[in-house]
Amino acid sequence: MKLLRYGPAGAEKPAIVAQDGTVRDLSGVIADFTGEVLSDAGLARLAAIELATLPQVSVDRIGACVPRPGKFICVGLNYADHAKETGKTPPEEPILFMKATSAVVGPNDDVEIPRGSKKADWEVELGVVIGTRAKYVSEADALNHVAGYCVVNDVSERAFQSERGGQWTKGKSHDTFGPTGPWLVTRDEVADPQNLALWLDVDGVRRQTGNTNTMIFGVAHLVSYISQFMTLEPGDVIATGTPPGVGMGIKPEPVFLKPGQVMTLGIEGLGEQRQQTVEARD
Known part of the structure; x- marks a missing residue:
């Protein structure tokens, strides 16, 4: 469905x-x-x-495919090529951080560029929506706790994320930094979450092309792993990491978002998103 x-x-x-x-x-x-x-x-x-x-x-506007989740959990550096383009060593265990749930918006809503932003960036990601409570679940049983999958744009402000001290959360949590949807595709319609093509364009230029088969840690491992540290509840969303091609990794000079641009992105079988960037509102 x-x-x-x-x-x-x-x-x-x-x-x-x-x-x-x-x-x-x-x-x-x-x-x-x-x-x-x-x-x-x-x-x-x-x-x-x-x-x-x-x-x-008839549908004029599509909202996020799940109501504001109790938790929006993100996985960092989960594609080896993405880790390489950021100059980081691929992690030995999943890197986890949180995105504020107030960042969640519809898949085609405007994305705000925060005040003072100089390094706003894009990240197409496979989103995993939890369907049944998961605590200390095994990897073999992990996917049974998944309701389905969706497209997530893990929009990020790199300077806020990495140059302002503390954790990554403040670079990930501005209002509108979590477009989610258009659909929640139930897990029975996704034969293999580890074989889905992902892509993202900015102003019609292809920036990201990837496949979930190059994840360092697959969906089953991530659900099991995260459940060892916190209980996953129905409606929680896990953004599983992004393939290479983010703005900060472009050579010879990084490219970042500014107001007036358009991001289009999608995942095989899970639909597409389209966002226009705008100046931050009050």
């Missing part, structure tokens, strides 16, 4: 994409994609619905 949320920011409704490409409203069946809805049983109930009985709707 392809699940999405549509409507004005803060008033999104749940919906599903039918086989014929039409969007069908789910708000008469569920309130939103939270808690029990993302469990295997909850998703099975949605899969059993005859979609032709649901209202067909």
Whole structure:
């Protein structure tokens, strides 16, 4: 299933994409994609619905495919080529950091360039949405705790991230720095999360091309690993790292975002995003 949320920011409704490409409203069946809805049983109930009985709707705006997650966990330097372009040694264990959940926006919403920003950057990433509670889960069982997958743009401000002291979080958490969606594609429709093509363009120029098969730590390992340190709850999102081609890695001079540019990005089978960069608002 392809699940999405549509409507004005803060008033999104749940919906599903039918086989014929039409969007069908789910708000008469569920309130939103939270808690029990993302469990295997909850998703099975949605899969059993005859979609032709649901209202067909037109969509002007797509929201983030899950409501604001309890946790937005990111994995750093999880592609060896990306680690190399940043001048870092590939890690021996996953590098974890948090992105503020207030950064989450829809896949086609504007992305703000923060005040004082000089090194705003892009990162296409595979997002993993947790469906059932995971604590101390084994790698063999880890994917059973996943509801599905989505596209994430882990927008970053490199100077805030690496030149202002402390952890990476403040370079990752500006409002709008977490476009998520368009869809949550349930795990039954993703045959192998370790074989998905990713890409990102800026102003029509291809900047990132990659495949999840070059991850250092795969999805099952990441879910299991993270669950050793914190309980993963339904609706939590894990952004699993980015392939090479980020702005900070461009030679001979890095290239960074400024207001008035357009990012387009996508992942095989999971849909596409499009964002325009704008000056930060109050």
